[in-house]
Each structure stands twice: as structure tokens, then as C-alpha cells.
Amino acid sequence: MIRQPIHRRIDPKRRANLDHKKQQFATPTYKQQEYPNRLNFYDVPPTAEITLEQFEQWAIDRLKGMMLIAKTILVTNSRIIVLAEIETCSYRNKTPEETEAHINPLLQKNLPLFANTSSAAGASDQKLKDERQKDHYSHFILRLAFSATEDLQRRFVRAETMLFKFRFQKDDSRERRAFIESLNLDWQAVGEDERLELGDSLLNATPGGRRLDRLDEEPWYKVDWERVPELVERRAVYLKKGKAYVPAREQLSVILAEFTARLERALKLTSRALPRLDEDDRLTPILNHLSKNFGSAESVYSEDEGVIEGAPITAASIDHLSQHFPLCMRSLHTTLRKNGHLKHFGRLQYTLFLKGIGLSLEDCLIFWRQAFRGYTDDEFNSKLRYNVRHAYGDVGGDANRRGRGYPPYSCQRILNDTGPGTGQTHGCPYRHFSVDNLISLLQSTGVHDKDVLRGVREDVEKTRYHIACNRVFEWANKADIKRVKEDGTWSQSDLDTIVHPNTYFKRSYLLKNLGNPPKDEK
Amino acid sequence: MPHSVSSNDLPEQDGDDILPDAPPAEIASDSGKEESDVENRKMGIKLEDMFSDDEEDQDFPHSNVNIESSPPPDAVPTSVPTPSKIDTDAMLAFYQRLFPFRSIFQWLNHGIIPSSDFRNREFALTLQNDAYLRYQSYATADQFSKEILKINPSRFEIGPEYNANPRDRKTLRGGQLKPVSKELVFDIDLTDYDDVRTCCAKANICEKCWAFVTMAIEVVDTALRDDFGFEHIMWVYSGRRGAHAWVCDQRARQLPDDRRRAIASYLEIVRGGDKSGKRVNLKRPLHPHISRSLDILKPYFARTTLVDQDAFLSSEQAERLLALLPDKTLNDALRKKWESAPDRPSASKWTDIDALAKAGISSTLNPTALKDAKLDIVLEYTYPRLDSEVSKKMIHLLKSPFVVHPGTGRVCVPIDGRHPEEFNPLTVPTVTELLSEIDAWDANQHSQNVPADAMDGEGSIANDSDARGARKLQDFEKTSLKPYIDRFRSFIAGLIKAEKSNKRERGEEETASGPDAMEF
Structure with a gap:
């Protein structure tokens, strides 16, 4: 009786869904993940098995990296300034010492992620594969941990975007291009005629445009302005009838927006699936523990901390x-x-x-x-x-x-x-x-x-x-x-x-x- | 009895539901009408007296809404209800006879058949005792007008459309009520110009300083159309000292907060407060949006800042101008020259800058720096100053078009965004004026002995309803509100048309991109 076949329990009314239901208990067929690029947009969830210890340790390592980023924001005091700084520096092929000095050692230690060029074997090097797998899994574990509340979701998205940005900028240009191509973004190239017609407007709108004077050499793309909010916000892009004219070197903004948008969407879906995890008494405590750790990273200040006992404050x-x-x-x-x-x-x-x-x-x-x-x-x-x-x-x-x-x-x-x-x-x-x-x-x-x-x-x-x-x-x-x-x-x-x-x-x-x-x- | 509904029979009347197309609840008697005319005149005088002191709500702008995103209170009964400045009866008459409920409904509903666009839209009502009632919503135009007539608010604001009916928010789990769409809005307020206008201060305005709003509309409207590609932009007089923009394109309505913030920041050039020093700091070369805005603003600077406002007249004002110029030697020379001629007008002072610079007074002078500084000054004194908080959040509430400003009695009428210079805020009709216009018209008709007219006054309680019979004038058509309502209606017609073709396109797209929808 106990070993009653599963399908018997299915409500007769829902028999139409039988096949679908069955799938849930079928032996999964996993897609073997390849990691040809160092960077990852985390579109495909991991499917291989990992041990619980790995699960927790990898997630903690990632969290450390992100907490440091959160702390770095705090210390450099303004995310916007950091963003702007990183942005400016990237034109000069320089990385902001502060951010780098803070994050780099920690990332190296906890979440190393080397480029293909770092190994003679390229992407097929086992060490690189392991790193990338760890990066991939830890990301998805934290998704689970941080999809619970909106506040956590927001902060997670922010920190992950920073991390992605940091890595993206440090990636070498060839691999970056390969990665971008793998994303299949829908970019419309600006034709030669239009480019000449816009001429000065295009250069004046785009920082560094004058100096580089590469109107002809560099490809320009037209995208809906909503996809490059960061450039619009800084008034660093030319806009015409709702289209933003982005030079190839400003791809970062577009890609980050895309990264954020996809992650936000995915977290919403994850949060809906989360209640089903409650039944798993192995994972839930770990997840709760993880999100608590993150909780302490930003709110370094607790409500009563400023109060001085016994001081006469009236x-x-x-x-x-x-x-x-x-x-x-x-x-x-x-x-x-x-x-x-x-x-x-x-x-x-x-x-x-x-x-x-x-x-x-x-x-x-x-x-x-x-x-x-x-x-x-x-x-x-x-x-x-x-x-x-x-x-x-x-x-x-x-x-x-x-x-x-x-x-x-x-x-x-x-x-x-x-x-x-x-x-x-x-x-x-x-x-x-x-x-x-x-x-x-x-x-x-x-x-x-x-x-x-x-x-x-x-x-x-x-x-x-x-x-x-x-x-x-x-x-x-x-x-x-x-x-x-x-x-x-x-x-x-x-x-x-x-x-x-x-x-x-x-x-x-x-x-x-x-x-x-x-x-x-x- | 046209509009002077005495307050004691109020409940009776709205208890019996004034349906737009229902026959009038009361029949007017001629004697009653005359009495009310007298009342009107009295009321007019009374109101005039009250308008003079009304500067204390300067700090008000929606402060109870924009703190974080936690839901503000439903109703905020203040311990001491302050009496409203507009007679409640006049307000009720205005809602009954003039307020374009049906047009507002169509505008927010984007079509004729009631949809969730309207149903889930939040309205926030300021009651006559100044209590604030949030999360109101209405299923249809009829319910909308019925409830507004019942409550007779001194004014009301429009919020976002939510994912559920805002009235049901208590049955939803915490935080489940989410805004899904709202027009992109902008708010220009002349109090933000106090440091560059000399004619008036705080809540007061005159034709001279209204020019600042005119130029702001021109600059912002152009940017929204040419840069962002928006088409359905409605400008509305805020009733006292500013203007609102409602960008109604579907694309604009669906913008998430970070995109709204991006637009607000794109448009913001004058930054910082009184202590920030130079408030315009721009990278060179100038962004095309700024060069274009400068082209629009330069003539205004010459006319408004230099002449009408005479903004550099006093020595303190001139000193502020000098602080924005880059060259010390030149400044010293200018200061000396101006000290010897204390009453030198601003326009001359402005030309002095170039004259002395050309005369080679300073050897250290960098002509480019001076030119840039002068452009920055033009921007600092004329560029639109938007209250960006209003634009950044979808949940922000904004006063509805056509409500009455409680302080001035003026109706918040649409402004023609293509010709903002034709608009004069001081000639915008007030409630009292409009109501007497109806009476005057009716009286005129009556004296000409047109028999149909006797019924007309009440028939048009439903001012927006289809005119029964071939030609029965609605009340607004008898007043100076007509051109404004006509403009509003044609704006809505354009919007609804675009909406329809949008829907068709979207429908096609959905089938075309079927597989892509599964992307993640």
C-alpha cells in the first residue's frame, strides 16, 4: 500500500496533465554545461549534482565577494560616483585603484575566474571549468537565498551587477567580444549615411567622441533608449525620436542593463517557486543563514546604535x-x-x-x-x-x-x-x-x-x-x-x-x- | 435652481444618485435663479478677499506621498480642519455642471469600454476638511462622477494604475499591490525660480514671471518629442504658479522608475541649492539637447532676464553674476564700471561683459572660458527647473486636470504645448466666473424667450453625456471653459487612436514572436 504507484494519487480531473506531471519524477536528462566564456549571463540554471558542503561553501565564498563590494560602495561612499569613476577610467584603460585594491584580492581568493588566455589549454582547461562551474552554481544558490523578499532581491541584483561589471571590464577585449556575440543582442547598426548626417550631434553627445574622432572607424548602434538608462541619465548618448545612438565602446551600459533586467525577471520567477522549497529541510536552513549574512552587510547600522544610555536628550x-x-x-x-x-x-x-x-x-x-x-x-x-x-x-x-x-x-x-x-x-x-x-x-x-x-x-x-x-x-x-x-x-x-x-x-x-x-x- | 445647491439638501440629492442621463432631481424656479445670482456676486467678492493671503502651502508638494514607498495613510484627518477657501456649494455645482468626468475617464481608460486601465487607477481625494483620502478607484465613468459628487472633494489627484483594484489592497498580502503604469509626469513650479525672478516671490505670479514657465514648456516639450519620441504630451496649468506635463504615450506610461529617473536627470541641468555655488556645470562640447535648448532660451534670456526681470540690477545681483564669470581682472573692471553707474540696466551690464573683454582689459582672459561661462549663465537664469521627485516615481500623485485650485479658484486647464506663449494664467477662468457665465447665458436665452431653455439647466447636469436632441448645449459650452475642454477632447481622441493602432500592432507581434516569449 505504501508503495502505491505515484500516478494513482493524481486527481482524476487532472489526468489530462498526466504526462506533464510524470515528467517531474522522471529521471532528468541533464544538459552538460560548457563554459566557453569567462563571463556568464546566468541564463541557464545548473543541473549537475553537487554536495551540500559544496553548496554552502561556494555560496559563502560568493557572498564574501559581494559583501566586500557592498562595503566598498559604502567606503567610496557613493555608488554613482563609483560607477562614473569606473566609467571614466575605462576610457583611459585604467581601473579605479580603490575598487580594484579592495575587491581584487578577495575575488582572487574566494571566487577566482580567469580568462581563457590564462591557460594554455584555453576554455577546456579543467581548472577554468571548475572555477566557472563554481561561479555559476554559487550564483544560482544565492538566487534561491535572495529571492525571498524584494529588498533582498534588489540588493542582490545590484551587487551581482557590480560584480559582473567589474569582471566585464577586466576581461580582455577579445573574450569580451566573443561573449557579447554569444548574447545575441538585438542591435541595429547605424548606416553610413545616417552617421554622416548626424555628424556633430553624435560626437557632441558622446563623451570622448571628439577626442577619439572615430566617427567613421567605430561601429555605432541604434537601440531603444530604455535599454541604456545609465547613458541617458548621464546625458552621455545622442537621442533621436526614442532611439539612443550608442558607439561600440559604450556596450557596457547596454549589457549591464540587460544583465540587470534578466536577473530581475529571473528572481521574480524564483520567488514564486520558492514556497515549494520549504519542504526541503536540508536546503532551507542554509538558505536562511545565507540571506542573513547578506543582511548584515549593508545595514551596518542598527536602529538603536546611536542612542547613548543615560544621556539627557530632550x-x-x-x-x-x-x-x-x-x-x-x-x-x-x-x-x-x-x-x-x-x-x-x-x-x-x-x-x-x-x-x-x-x-x-x-x-x-x-x-x-x-x-x-x-x-x-x-x-x-x-x-x-x-x-x-x-x-x-x-x-x-x-x-x-x-x-x-x-x-x-x-x-x-x-x-x-x-x-x-x-x-x-x-x-x-x-x-x-x-x-x-x-x-x-x-x-x-x-x-x-x-x-x-x-x-x-x-x-x-x-x-x-x-x-x-x-x-x-x-x-x-x-x-x-x-x-x-x-x-x-x-x-x-x-x-x-x-x-x-x-x-x-x-x-x-x-x-x-x-x-x-x-x-x-x- | 442652477448651481446654488444649499448645503442642507445635499445628502438627499446625492443619495438619489445623479445619473448623468437621469432627469434632474430638482426643477429650477425662476425666482430661485435670481436669488442665486445675487448669492454669486456676493460669493465672488468674498473669494477675492480670501485670495490675497495664500502662500503657506508652498512646501506642500505631495510631501505625504514621496517618503519612501511605504503606503501612506488612507485618510489623514488633521486635528483642526481648516475651512476650504472655495464655497462647497460652488464646488459641487462645478462638479455637477462643468467637470468633464467622461473625458477624464476616456483619457485614463484609453478607450470607451471600461477596462482595468481605469478600474485599477488610484484617485486621492482632498476632502473639504483637508483630510486626505487615498486609494479610491472607480469602475466606470458614471461611478466616478457619482462618487466625486457624493464626496465633493476640494480637489483630487491621480495616481498610478495598480495590478489590482486599489480598494482591495487590504485583502492582498502585504506589498502585493504594485503600480503597473502611470503617465510620465513633470512639474514646474515658479517658487523654484525665486532666485532668478525679481517681480514676484513664493506663490505669487504675474505675466512677467510666467514667461519662465512658457520657456520651460517649450524646452521640455521639444526634448520629450524630439529626443524621446513621445507624442501625446499634455500640459496643464496647475491652478496657481506652475504647470504639469502628462506624457500619455503607452511607452511612457509603462516606464519603470529607473527609466523615469534617467529622463528626469537627462533634463536636469540646474543642480544644487542656495549654497551650491555655480549651479550649471556642463561638459564641453555641449550635448545636442543643451545646444538646442540654448537656441530656444537665448531670446527669452534677452527679453525676460535682462529686461523684464532686470536680474542684474542691484549690486548684490551683479555680484552674483560676476561670481559666475571666470576672469578676475575682467570682473574687477566690470565692478568698477558698474559701481560708478548704480542704475545701469541689466541688458547694458550684459553687453559690458563682451565690450570690456574685447577692449583687452584683461591679459589673462580666456575667450573660450568666457563664452562658456556666459552660456552657463543663460542656462542658470532660464533653463527649466523641474521638481524631479515628481517625475521619478510611478506612484507619485498629481493633481487632476480640470480640478479647481483651492487657493485661487482657477481651473487647472490644459495649455497648448505647441504655443505655450499664448497662455495667460491670469485669464484662466475661476469657478465663480464660470458659474456666473452659465447663469448669464441662461438668463440671456431666457430673455430671448427660447422655450427649450427652461429645461436646459438641469439637463446638462450630465455635462458630458451625449446631447439629447439635435442641439442641446452642455453647460460647459456656455462658458469660457469650452476651448479648454475641446482641446482636452481632441488630445484624447489622438491618444485613443494611437492606442488602437498600438493594440493591433501588439496583437500581431505577439503571434509573430510566440516562441521568443519563452526566452528565459
Whole structure:
């Protein structure tokens, strides 16, 4: 009875599907995967068997690589800047030292992927095959692990795209071309006549077009502009009636968009199939474990981290405490005090920060009520109160999901969000102010040291905004930092580069109040 | 009793469903009409008084929507309801007699037969007590007009079409309600020009500074058509100090957020806030979009910035101009010259730059740098300033065309994108004007003793319904709203036509590319 043939259990009504159902239990016929190219678009899932240990280890190795990328983004502080930098450098056949220095050793160690040329035997070398197989499998394992929530999906797609981009750029041009050809992208070549007709427009629209002056030598392609959003966003491509005119050397953008699009689509499908995996009690714990690891990579900052136990933080003490605020929040505070008003995004950024330092909702409401001095109670209640409560998660949306509102913004978030427009004050002064205005703002907060100011200028020029901010922090807390280093009360990790305004505040506050309250850093 | 529906018989009336084609619920009496005319005039005066102070919603732009993607609240009852500035009765009369429900339906539905394009579309209503009611949706044009009449909102906004009916969102698992399509929208607001306009500030506008909106429309419209290939672009006056663009092409409606962001950023040139210093920083050679925009903007700069706004008149203004020029020696010479002639007009100051440069005052002067800087200045003072947040997200809500701006009473009418310079915001009709136009027309007809007219006032409650009989004027046709509604209708006709041929093409494509659909 137990060994009842499987097909007996099938509902008679669904008998029409019998063949189809049967397939699920049939002996699979595997397609043997070949890896002729170093790069992979991951269109075909792996089908060979691997052991569970391999499963977990490969996935972890890949994750390490990706976490590092995530961290690198954080440290270079802005993905867009990294992208732009990599892009610029690629014209000059140079790779950004920072990214490379960070990622390369790790990739070599955990996820090596060599080009065909690295081996005498070419693509048929067994070592290369193994590498590529590992790359391929680990990718699909993580797909499983990260398809669960949309947030994970988004971050996974981003990190994978970065990884792909990094490798794509390091690939040698011949193999890259072979790889592109294998993709069968639908590109329409721009004819000779049209190219001449567009002439200058084409060259003016495309960075490097003038310098290379290769209008005739290089093939140009017409694609729907939606396929090269990155080029459109930077205004680095010629557009005409919905078509983007892309020179061959800008293929990267197209291919990345394609890579992202395909991966996004595939993850959506995977997420639908995921519930079926629940029955497998071997895989599910591993997958959960993996996605948890990734979860810690980006959100290095936990909600309560900025709160200092026992510190007196009330609406009335903000003015005094603002000496510990990073420049972005100080600038918001000063503007607020000066104008009695802040625009929406400024309020949001500042409210979340205040929440992060431990200001209670009640106090926060008192703070804003007093700050908007030109407003009547009615105006305040109808225009502002709700936003503050919303930021604290007190109102809005689905009560079960809103949790405690939004987390305080990190530097990365502040740097990458839309910068301030006319009359707006949010954002990061190091990034969004002109250098002269930045320097005078710094001076107004008491930074007069010439070396520091010069350093800040240089950092900003190199778009290393967080370094500039940390430079100012270190200068302002020089003596105390020296002390805690010498007496060994703070370890090096307590003095890591600051990448969150709330960390800035907490560290500054603790340094200035050494020995006063019992400190519980970390 | 034409439009002055007294508030106490309101519930009765909408309880009984004013169906577009149903006979009127009330019969007008002549005496009632006269009374209401008097009321009208009174109301007009009252409104005028109220319009003067209305600058506090400058910070409002949809701030309750654009924070992250978490669903904002359904209704936000504010603790102190502020009275609406437009009489609720006038609003109701406007919805009953003038608002083109059926056209709005066709516009969003892309056809006559009700489809999910309309059914799953979110509407967000601002109630008379300023509460905000989100996730409303309507199955048909009739239901749409019925519910709006029932609630009588002070205004309402249009959001995206969702993958399910937004009213059912609570029955869906968390996060299952996804936006699937919305027009690509742009928002131009004159408050963003406060640093380059001198005639008005904040919410106030005049014909002089409206020129900024005109040039913005011209530049953006051209780019959307020539560069991105969009065809169905509708510009709408926002009711006070700006304009909205609705790009309705199917291709535009389906753009995901990152593509919207790409367009917004492509169009954005003036970047940064008050403290950012030079706000136009462009690579050379100039991108064709920018050279073309400059060609459009140069005449405006000469007329608006240099003359109408006289933007470099004061010494602070001139100082800002100098800060944008590259050569110190030249700047010193200019400063000296201008200090000796304090009232020198901006146009002369602008020509002084080239005159002194040519005179060879500075030996360090780089002519190319100066030329580039001057072009950057033209852009900084005239290039469109878009509120890019509005364009970047599909879920962003935008005020519907033809609603009434609660502060000014003006109707959000379409602007002819091909001839934006013909549009004058100060002559846009207000609700009160429109309602008195109907009364005036009716009175006129009455005095001429046209018998059919007695019934006309109520028959046209369904202003969009097919005219019964050969020639029964709908209420909007009696008013200055007519040309605007005509323009809207012809826009919709073009859109629906394109939609039909699109569908046909798509149908063919689907069969042709059958195997390819299995690609992954």
C-alpha cells in the first residue's frame, strides 16, 4: 500500500496533465554545461549534482565577494560616483585603484575566474571549468537565498551587477567580444549615411567622441533608449525620436542593463517557486543563514546604535548637543534656527537623525513646534505634525509593517539621494555645497586649522566626501582620541571610519564626556 | 435652481444618485435663479478677499506621498480642519455642471469600454476638511462622477494604475499591490525660480514671471518629442504658479522608475541649492539637447532676464553674476564700471561683459572660458527647473486636470504645448466666473424667450453625456471653459487612436514572436 504507484494519487480531473506531471519524477536528462566564456549571463540554471558542503561553501565564498563590494560602495561612499569613476577610467584603460585594491584580492581568493588566455589549454582547461562551474552554481544558490523578499532581491541584483561589471571590464577585449556575440543582442547598426548626417550631434553627445574622432572607424548602434538608462541619465548618448545612438565602446551600459533586467525577471520567477522549497529541510536552513549574512552587510547600522544610555536628550538640549552633530545636521540645525523653517526633505533627514540619537517622539514634536516659530498651532498641526509622527512610525501605512518608521539615514543614503534644490538644505554639505561655501560653513563652526581645510578641499575634489567629514571629526576630537588610544580604553574598531551621522554624534559625545557616564560603546 | 445647491439638501440629492442621463432631481424656479445670482456676486467678492493671503502651502508638494514607498495613510484627518477657501456649494455645482468626468475617464481608460486601465487607477481625494483620502478607484465613468459628487472633494489627484483594484489592497498580502503604469509626469513650479525672478516671490505670479514657465514648456516639450519620441504630451496649468506635463504615450506610461529617473536627470541641468555655488556645470562640447535648448532660451534670456526681470540690477545681483564669470581682472573692471553707474540696466551690464573683454582689459582672459561661462549663465537664469521627485516615481500623485485650485479658484486647464506663449494664467477662468457665465447665458436665452431653455439647466447636469436632441448645449459650452475642454477632447481622441493602432500592432507581434516569449 505504501508503495502505491505515484500516478494513482493524481486527481482524476487532472489526468489530462498526466504526462506533464510524470515528467517531474522522471529521471532528468541533464544538459552538460560548457563554459566557453569567462563571463556568464546566468541564463541557464545548473543541473549537475553537487554536495551540500559544496553548496554552502561556494555560496559563502560568493557572498564574501559581494559583501566586500557592498562595503566598498559604502567606503567610496557613493555608488554613482563609483560607477562614473569606473566609467571614466575605462576610457583611459585604467581601473579605479580603490575598487580594484579592495575587491581584487578577495575575488582572487574566494571566487577566482580567469580568462581563457590564462591557460594554455584555453576554455577546456579543467581548472577554468571548475572555477566557472563554481561561479555559476554559487550564483544560482544565492538566487534561491535572495529571492525571498524584494529588498533582498534588489540588493542582490545590484551587487551581482557590480560584480559582473567589474569582471566585464577586466576581461580582455577579445573574450569580451566573443561573449557579447554569444548574447545575441538585438542591435541595429547605424548606416553610413545616417552617421554622416548626424555628424556633430553624435560626437557632441558622446563623451570622448571628439577626442577619439572615430566617427567613421567605430561601429555605432541604434537601440531603444530604455535599454541604456545609465547613458541617458548621464546625458552621455545622442537621442533621436526614442532611439539612443550608442558607439561600440559604450556596450557596457547596454549589457549591464540587460544583465540587470534578466536577473530581475529571473528572481521574480524564483520567488514564486520558492514556497515549494520549504519542504526541503536540508536546503532551507542554509538558505536562511545565507540571506542573513547578506543582511548584515549593508545595514551596518542598527536602529538603536546611536542612542547613548543615560544621556539627557530632550527638546531643550538639542541646541547644546548640536556641537556634536556632523556638518550635515549642524547645517540643518543652523538653518532651522535662522529661518524658523525647513523644507520637507530637510525635516525628514533631521527628524530621523534626532530619532536616532534617542530623542523621544514627544520631545521631537516639542522641538519642531518651537522651531517653526512663525507657525500657528493649527498650521503646525495640519502641515508638520503628521510628518514627524510618520518618521517615528507612529502613524501611516499598515500598523503591522511600519515598525518604528524609517531608520536614520546613513551617509551613503544622504550622498546618493537627490541633492538639495532651491531653498532646500538637506544632503551632505561636503558633496552638495560649493567648496567656498563649504569652507565658510566649516569656519563658522570653528574649524580654522589651515591644514584641515586644505585637506577637506582635496578630499572634496576627489569626491571622497566621507574622508573629509572624518578628517574634521578627527581634528575636532584630536586630544580625546589620542587619550583613548593611549590608555587603551577604545580599540581601533571603535575609531573606524564614520559612515553614519548618528555614529558621528555618538562618538563625539562619548569622547567629550569621557569618564562621565558609563559608556557602552558597541 | 442652477448651481446654488444649499448645503442642507445635499445628502438627499446625492443619495438619489445623479445619473448623468437621469432627469434632474430638482426643477429650477425662476425666482430661485435670481436669488442665486445675487448669492454669486456676493460669493465672488468674498473669494477675492480670501485670495490675497495664500502662500503657506508652498512646501506642500505631495510631501505625504514621496517618503519612501511605504503606503501612506488612507485618510489623514488633521486635528483642526481648516475651512476650504472655495464655497462647497460652488464646488459641487462645478462638479455637477462643468467637470468633464467622461473625458477624464476616456483619457485614463484609453478607450470607451471600461477596462482595468481605469478600474485599477488610484484617485486621492482632498476632502473639504483637508483630510486626505487615498486609494479610491472607480469602475466606470458614471461611478466616478457619482462618487466625486457624493464626496465633493476640494480637489483630487491621480495616481498610478495598480495590478489590482486599489480598494482591495487590504485583502492582498502585504506589498502585493504594485503600480503597473502611470503617465510620465513633470512639474514646474515658479517658487523654484525665486532666485532668478525679481517681480514676484513664493506663490505669487504675474505675466512677467510666467514667461519662465512658457520657456520651460517649450524646452521640455521639444526634448520629450524630439529626443524621446513621445507624442501625446499634455500640459496643464496647475491652478496657481506652475504647470504639469502628462506624457500619455503607452511607452511612457509603462516606464519603470529607473527609466523615469534617467529622463528626469537627462533634463536636469540646474543642480544644487542656495549654497551650491555655480549651479550649471556642463561638459564641453555641449550635448545636442543643451545646444538646442540654448537656441530656444537665448531670446527669452534677452527679453525676460535682462529686461523684464532686470536680474542684474542691484549690486548684490551683479555680484552674483560676476561670481559666475571666470576672469578676475575682467570682473574687477566690470565692478568698477558698474559701481560708478548704480542704475545701469541689466541688458547694458550684459553687453559690458563682451565690450570690456574685447577692449583687452584683461591679459589673462580666456575667450573660450568666457563664452562658456556666459552660456552657463543663460542656462542658470532660464533653463527649466523641474521638481524631479515628481517625475521619478510611478506612484507619485498629481493633481487632476480640470480640478479647481483651492487657493485661487482657477481651473487647472490644459495649455497648448505647441504655443505655450499664448497662455495667460491670469485669464484662466475661476469657478465663480464660470458659474456666473452659465447663469448669464441662461438668463440671456431666457430673455430671448427660447422655450427649450427652461429645461436646459438641469439637463446638462450630465455635462458630458451625449446631447439629447439635435442641439442641446452642455453647460460647459456656455462658458469660457469650452476651448479648454475641446482641446482636452481632441488630445484624447489622438491618444485613443494611437492606442488602437498600438493594440493591433501588439496583437500581431505577439503571434509573430510566440516562441521568443519563452526566452528565459
